[in-house]
Amino acid sequence: MSLALEMATPQDAIRSSDTALVDVVDGLLRHGVVIRGELWLTVADVDLVFLGLDLLLASPDKMRPEGITR
Amino acid sequence: MTVLGWTRHRTNLPSGVRSLHCGDWTILVSDDPSIQTARHRLAAQVSCFDAGLDFLPTAPAQNIAIYDATSFTRTTDLDALWRKLSDRGQFSVAVRMAADQEHRTQDGRSWLKTRQAQRQRQRHCGTMLADIVAHLKLPTTQPRHTENSASCDVLVQRDDTNRVHNAMQHLARLMQGPPDMRLCVTGLWPPFGFVDLTSKTEAAE
Known part of the structure; x- marks a missing residue:
């Protein structure tokens, strides 16, 4: 099945409360590198242990919600 | 100021x-x-x-x-x-799937299964996004992933905007995916994803 295509302008995205567009704006506001890892320990097709790791690498300035003010 | x-x-x-x-x-x-x-x-x-x-x-x-x-x-x-x-801006390109409806699970095993299904969807979105941006042959940022989406920024010349718009429409028709998968394109934004400012002084410290 073909993909549905949704296009929006930056002005639409900034004003929108649609989750997808809010995510886009948040993505532009946040700068950093996210490393995400998952480890599954499985025996005889039975999932026994799950380990999840989310690690955010960013400068302290970028970690602050509103950035730095000096 | x-x-x-x-x-x-x-x-x-x-x-x-x-x-x-x-x-x-x-x-x-x-x-x-x-x-x-x-x-x-x-x-x-x-x-x-x-x-x-x-x-x-x-x-x-x-x-x-x-x-x-x-x-x-x-x-x-x-x-x-x-x-x-x-003379350039960026399109934010995302491949999204609907959130899993069985997110509220009752026990650990079903939670693990749900988590595996999420991971599968995430991989699927990432693969689809990689295919789409590969067709565009334009500079892109590293992909970003959430539970149900993969996205990246694509650098576009301002006077090339219409061509890229048309290419996105063509690719959306061409690509085959599950019914709940969609291609979301916003722009043209200033090229935020491609401005990497590190002062020489800071870099030397």
Whole structure:
């Protein structure tokens, strides 16, 4: 099945409360590198242990919600 | 005073924006007191960009002091960045799938199964996104992943916008995916994802 295509302008995205567009704006506001890892320990097709790791690498300035003010 | 970015232009600035000259560079600033948050800064930068102004935007999340903006013109290779990014903007491209309806699970095993299904969807979105941007043959940022989406930024020349729009429409028709998968494109934004500003002084420390 073909993909549905949704296009929006930056002005639409900034004003929108649609989750997808809010995510886009948040993505532009946040700068950093996210490393995400998952480890599954499985025996005889039975999932026994799950380990999840989310690690955010960013400068302290970028970690602050509103950035730095000096 | 809010610093919005740097430009080579000294004329035709949008209303509400003024320029501070610093050597060959012009620092764009706004004195609008309503610009208080990162989202306000983003909106102001988008207005400048939509008005046709070519500039290197500051990261919206950072409220850069004028001293630092001036310092950047001396300690950062803005010229190289300008050659790379002038007359260009970015499209934010995302492949999304509907969130899993069985997210509220009753026990650990079903939670694990749900988590595995999420991981599968995430991989599927990432693969589809990689295929789409590969067709465009344009510079892109590293992909970003959430539970139900994969996204990246694509650098586009301003006068190439319509061609890329058409290419996206063509690719959406061409690509085959599950019924709940969609391609979301927003833009044209200032090229935030491609501005990597590190001063030589900071880099040497």
